[in-house]
Amino acid sequence: MTNRQEDILKFIKKFLDQNGFPPTYREIGRHFSISSTFGVKRHLDALIKKGYINIDSNSNRSISLTDKSLSLFNEIQENNSVEIPILGRVAAGYPVFAEENIEGTLYIDSSLINKGNNYFGLKVRGDSMIDDGIFEGDTVIVKSQNDAINNDIIIAMVDNDTTVKRYKKSGSKINLIPANKNYNNIEVTKRDNFSILGKVVGVYRIYN
Amino acid sequence: MTNRQEDILKFIKKFLDQNGFPPTYREIGRHFSISSTFGVKRHLDALIKKGYINIDSNSNRSISLTDKSLSLFNEIQENNSVEIPILGRVAAGYPVFAEENIEGTLYIDSSLINKGNNYFGLKVRGDSMIDDGIFEGDTVIVKSQNDAINNDIIIAMVDNDTTVKRYKKSGSKINLIPANKNYNNIEVTKRDNFSILGKVVGVYRIYN
DNA sequence: AAATATAGTGATAAAATGTTCACTATGTCA
DNA sequence: TGACATAGTGAACATTTTATCACTATATTT
Structure with a gap:
């Protein structure tokens, strides 16, 4: 341009x-x-x-x-807060930001975001990340991207369902690692029904 | 119409x-x-x-x-975000919202707050609440109040220092309970250098 | 030096859109 | 019943807007 x-x-x-x-x-x-x-x-x-x-x-x-x-434009407001959509169930093969996916909106401090990127919120289901302080019901703030580097906490789409895990790649093996000893790693090497929706850049929790 | x-x-x-x-x-x-x-x-x-x-x-x-x-159409979004101060070291006997205490500001979604109350953010030091998913470096969002009910996570001022703990009162005994087995309860029954600054209503974490 | 992409003028044509007219019809209210 | 507001037709017309033409100019690239 x-x-x-x-x-x-x-x-x-x-x-x-x-x-x-x-x-x-x-x-x-x-x-x-x-x-x-x-x-x-x-x-x-x-x-x-x-x-x-x-x-x-x-x-x-x-x-x-x-x-x-x-x-x-990323919709930055004068007041240093940014509106991001909160996504509900995200279906595979569908655009993430499709209107059907949007369950609400959340205003977050603009210090959390980098201009030019898309962000969304996602409500966490399950307790597989509690050792990293991400609890069921928390809202994770996610930067939309398709790749990741080791140790990133990512939102992955596996078998048409979204999950929060830590990303680890060694060689051609990709592992999704939970932060809870009661859960096992998910190895996704040979699956083609795997994709990365974004990287978790923040967590937002509201008590009752 | x-x-x-x-x-x-x-x-x-x-x-x-x-x-x-x-x-x-x-x-x-x-x-x-x-x-x-x-x-x-x-x-x-x-x-x-x-x-x-x-x-x-x-x-x-x-x-x-x-x-x-x-x-x-219920689409009015005046300002769905609210600015709250982030407090640094809070000294006993000093007004909490004194300008000297304010280290910065944070915009949070207005769904988190009840109008008519004062809120502030506080950066967490130490790991005494990790089992409740509150980690060192997290910012807790606090509703300013002087009392609490059992099981509230509160910001307490003990011995001229602030601490995040869970509040438990039985009889005349007040206990501040950490969420980390490596720490002990703090009993404050007979101390007069104890006060409650507020109740934690939210947690905000930013990764790197 | 030639080719290519960007940026612009001024005029004209074609299409889309808004304005106004007189006229009809139906329900509500006093 | 008569007055009034709402709801609509069909046509003619004016205005706004987009489309396209040939032509000029200036950088940048090959």
Whole structure:
């Protein structure tokens, strides 16, 4: 994305926040002193091509921001807190942030997040991580990512169910290690129904 | 607001959620089988008059929802996060919220707090509560209060130092009970240098 | 030096959208 | 019953908006 394109994307975001509907080509052009709608159009075409916006063709005033573009802005609020979705049951093969998965929202301190990444909250089921101080009912704050390094606490999707474990890879063997002596390691080397949803970056517990 | 008007308002809301931009008169009409845009227009005029929507005149596709209308859908999110101070070393005999004690601030979800009470965060030192999942370095979120009931996790001030423990009173004996077998109960019955600063209502942990 | 991507003008065409008209119909309220 | 608000049709029209053209200009890359 070029600087110009980024500026235009930011303007669209701001316009949307302020008005509740997207700007027209002319409104964009006016703001940037681009007299021809064609000049604007080409920027928008570039933004579409790069996946930052969608435009409903044979319609007008129909620019919408994609997830990619929203994560770019990450919705940081002036007050240093950030809204993240709390996910419920996540099904395999489904986009994690699909609306059906979202059970609520949580405001967390923005010190917890790095701009440009997606975060979500997940309620912990089971007691397999109690020795690491992650209890049933706690909400873990997860940075969305598909890989991990040794010793990360991750959210893994195994057999169409999510689980919190510590990640350990040696050679081609991947182990998911619980923090509770009553549980066994899960070895996932030969399974293909395994994926990483994210890395736990925080824990949030509310008493009664 | 008539039923018809309410239906139309709901449709606009849904359309906005799904598309990121508002519908045109014709799109509304199509959905409700109103063939004339004038029929639609009069509903919208009524909704404007009653304060549920705004329409930017000499523009198009510019319906936006007002606060009144958003609150109807229960989507008002004024500020669902609250700023609380993080306290450092708290000295006995000093007001807890004295500026000297404040080390920083933390934004937490407002679901955690009851209006009308004071809350603060406190960084945990030591591992006396690990069996309850409160680890060194965690930040406990504390509701400021001077009393407690059995089994509450409290912040107690003993001998001019703060400590996190579980509260247990039987008869006139007050015990501060750690959640770690390597530590002993603290009995405070006959001490006068003991006070309760608050009750732990939440825990917040950030990994590295 | 030539090719390519980005950025823009000015004009015109085409499509989408909003505005207004006269007219009909139905239920509610006083 | 008469007044009034709500709800709708169908058409004509004006405005807003997007689409596309040929053409210019400036960097960057090959």
